[in-house]
Amino acid sequence: MREGDAVLIAAQSGRALAQSARRAGLRPYVLDLFGDADTLDLAEAHRTLPGRFGTGRHGTDAVLAGLNALAGLVGKRVFGVILGSGFEGSPALMARIAAHYRLVGAGPGTVAALKDPMLFAALCERLAIPHPRVTTAPVSNRYAWLTKRSGGSGGSHIRAATAGAAPPGHYYQARMRGRACALNFLADGRDVAVLALTQQWSRPSALRPFRFAGAVAPGRDEPSHVSPNMLAAITGAVAGLVKATALRGLASADLLVDGDAWWLLEINPRPGATLDAFDRRPTPLLAAHIEASLGRMPRLDAPPVDAAGSEICYAARRYTSVPPLDWPDFARDRPRDGSSVAGDAPFCTVTAQGPDTAAVRHTLRERAGTIAALLDGRTESHGYRYQAAEHQQADGPADRPAGR
Known part of the structure; x- marks a missing residue:
């Protein structure tokens, strides 16, 4: 390069x-x-x-x-x-x-190996990685299962399981309890270099109860929300998958953590929604992505001292023509004036930095409220409804597709 x-x-x-x-x-x-x-x-x-x-x-x-x-x-x-x-x-x-x-x-x-749900489940079983059960056959208690689209992303494709066999292109995955997080890493086909373990949350809607909302990368000196032994186990499991599939470049592993137990939901073999939060080290992260993709693991700079995160703001209604807006500096993915945005679709993204995860999540909540107020022509933002972390998280389109 x-x-x-x-x-x-x-x-x-x-x-x-x-x-x-x-x-x-x-x-x-x-x-x-x-x-x-x-x-x-x-x-x-x-x-x-x-x-x-x-x-x-x-x-x-x-x-x-x-x-x-x-x-x-x-x-x-x-x-x-x-x-x-x-x-x-x-x-x-x-x-x-x-x-x-x-x-x-x-x-x-x-x-193909990582995103085929049956192949991935078999690979996890062979490597002794905790992973929810999956099937395409009818399930006896459909309230204990979720329907997911094969190769889906963003959580908007996830629904409660239905009667009968899974629809074409979909599968059932057993519901598991836990807090959503993700291990973000670089892979060179042989090993991994961990960037951070992020916390994630969702913002459900009537049609999309598990859609992804945002994530925060912790500050350098923040205590991890998982034990050192669990983090080592998760990292080792991901490294095993990297070797088995020759995964290269930036990627992330979606997880659920419940006390001393954890489950790997899926691997996202690409740069993800938290790229803004991670690309803050002296060496540009995309340069590291390219090096790892060529099979050369780069030496990572120390992570930033402060925490950073982003959150998707979803449109509360349909906008047939987005009006000119006085966009704040923290807004990203800004729709063009006059463009259309479907109701319930992503409208923009807000970003924030702060001394720790709690401060960043508070700022993101306020900034999402600012966007809602901006769209409504109001000056106050306290009416924005914020959704806490979802217990079952994993990674759809109209005018503006639901997944980014």
């Missing part, structure tokens, strides 16, 4: 990756579903796609055509393609992309 290299970015929302690419001295060319105002400011060029990535033959061809169009604007060699959310259920599409461009991050074979 050289200063000024061009990279293609494809994701449901490409803003965070584009921002990290700029910090790493790269020129981002972005293909995503939104074309948010700050994404357009960061990108050298941008193309917008409708719908969900890789849905049917038309969706696959549209992704490839979009990447080729952006590559044609580069004017010199493209270093590679960085994939974000939206490809977890499309390893075949990833393979088609890899036939034309260097993939930065997990390869299609790795994603």
Whole structure:
């Protein structure tokens, strides 16, 4: 990688990756579903796609055509393609992309192994990793099970289990109690380097009771919310999966922790929603992602002293035309003036830093309220309803898809 290299970015929302690419001295060319105002400011060029990535033959061809169009604007060699959310259920599409461009991050074979629920469950069983039971067959007590979409992300695809066999493209996973967290790490195909263990929470709606809301990376000197032995066990389990699947690049492991017990829900083999919180070390995180993707584990700088986090603000109603807004500095993923946002869909993201996790979560709550008040034309923000951490967390689209 050289200063000024061009990279293609494809994701449901490409803003965070584009921002990290700029910090790493790269020129981002972005293909995503939104074309948010700050994404357009960061990108050298941008193309917008409708719908969900890789849905049917038309969706696959549209992704490839979009990447080729952006590559044609580069004017010199493209270093590679960085994939974000939206490809977890499309390893075949990833393979088609890899036939034309260097993939930065997990390869299609790795994603296929990690995101197929039955293969992943079998792998966890072989490695003695605690993982909830999964099945596609009818379940006797459907209140003890959840329905999830294979390759889903963001939690918006999770529902209570239904009668009969799981719908096509879905599976049942046993409900488990616990607090949601995630181990964020770098992988080089052989080993892992831990970035942080984040705390996560959800903001349920009537249609999406488990949708992801936000996460906080703790400050350097904060005590961990899990014991050293548990953290070592989780890290060892993730390292075993990395070796078994040759996972490379930035990734995260979604977990539930309940007292002395823990369960690994899934691996997200890509840069995730907490990229803003992590890309604060002297060495740009995307540069580390590229090095690890090439099979060379970089030496990580010490984590920041303060905590940082982000939270998604969901639209309380449909906006057929987003009005001009006086956006605060802490708002990201800002929809363009005049664009449409479906009710219950992500509207923007708020970020915060603070001395510890509690302070950051308090600030995020206030800032989410500020956005709600801004949309309502109010000056007070105390009416914003904030949802505490959800007990069953895991990782869908209208005008603005529900997963980022």
